[in-house]
Amino acid sequence: MTLLNRRNFLLSGAAVATAASLPRNSAASPHSQANRIALASYSVWRFKDDLKMQMEDCIDLAAEWGFDGLDMLHIQMDRTDDAYLQQLKRRALVNGIDLCGLSIHQGFVTSDAEKRQQNIDHTIDMIEMAYKLGVPCLRLNTGRWRTISFDELMKNRGIEPTPAGYTDEDAFPWVIDAIEKILPTAKKCGVLLALENHWGLARTPEGMLRIYNAVDSPWLKLLMDTGNFLENPYDKLKQIAPHTAFVQAKTYYGGGVYYT
Structure with a gap:
């Protein structure tokens, strides 16, 4: 069975509208839509x-x-x-x-308060752009320390050293505070923030859930990238699934730049 070409489908809109006005099949499952x-x-x-x-x-x-x-x-x-x-x-x-x-790309994992504010301002601008486009969901990152290059980060399977004098424990309050400052704009624009498991403090489900639970807002949910938990992925995906609003599904089928 081949998929109906979308443009042909739209051109047949009159017939579709007529069909939509007919009674539904009472035997149809309420969960049948993919x-x-x-x-x-x-x-x-x-x-x-x-x-x-x-x-x-x-x-x-x-x-x-x-x-x-x-x-x-x-x-x-x-x-x-x-x-x-x-x-x-x-x-x-x-x-x-x-x-x-x-x-979008932004990050709040830095001891520099001015840089964090710049990323807050950028995120607010992106929320307002999403609103103009009618986009209901915005991908959010925690950011990372950037002590090594992205190539090195991938070689180390998402793990990077922290700067001297700092640990990840220092960064969690920065990320939580930044998201809380962004939330009023998200609520005003009706744009849901979705925190992705995209390295940094969101490299683990525990890190994601710590931020999610601390913020505790209906305007923050999680974004599940099926390829970003590199060890025991299915167990980790299950942990964030109940709070996930958006899924970016991918797999490494071979010949990848970093993973195969």
Whole structure:
């Protein structure tokens, strides 16, 4: 069985609207609808310059491949002015694609209060951009110490040394305080913050849950990346599953840059 081409589906909207007005099959299961699945724009880039495409092309590709939505990576966007954002919003609508997530890069794991504030301000700007796009969920990181390069971090399986005189215990209050300062904007804009298991203090489920429980807000949930718990992943994924609002599913099928 082949998937119905999304554009053909939209062109047959009159027939669909008519069918929707008919009585439902009483035997249909209330749980029969499959999970909605989005394409991550990162999946068609992967930080390879020769693969990078414009976000509008990612929207078109998501529609062509039969996805329900698009999870957008902010650093993949060449423009963020209001006119461009509204162009993206319209393009997604006419293609039947939900702009369901915005993944950003920021971090609060630094002893420099000024740098933490800069990252707070950046995150607030991104929440407001998500609001303009109609994106309901924003990927959040804890950040990391950056005492080693990302290549070294991957070689060490996500573990990095702390700066002299500091431990991870020092960083947890910084991250919690930063998120609490961001929450009022998230609530005002109706954008859910989703903390990802993306290295740093969120490298373990215990670290994620410590932050989640300390913040204790309906506007903070967790984002599960199925490829970022490198040891005993299924047990760890189960720990964060009850508080997860967004899943980025991936696997290492071979030939990866860092893992295979």
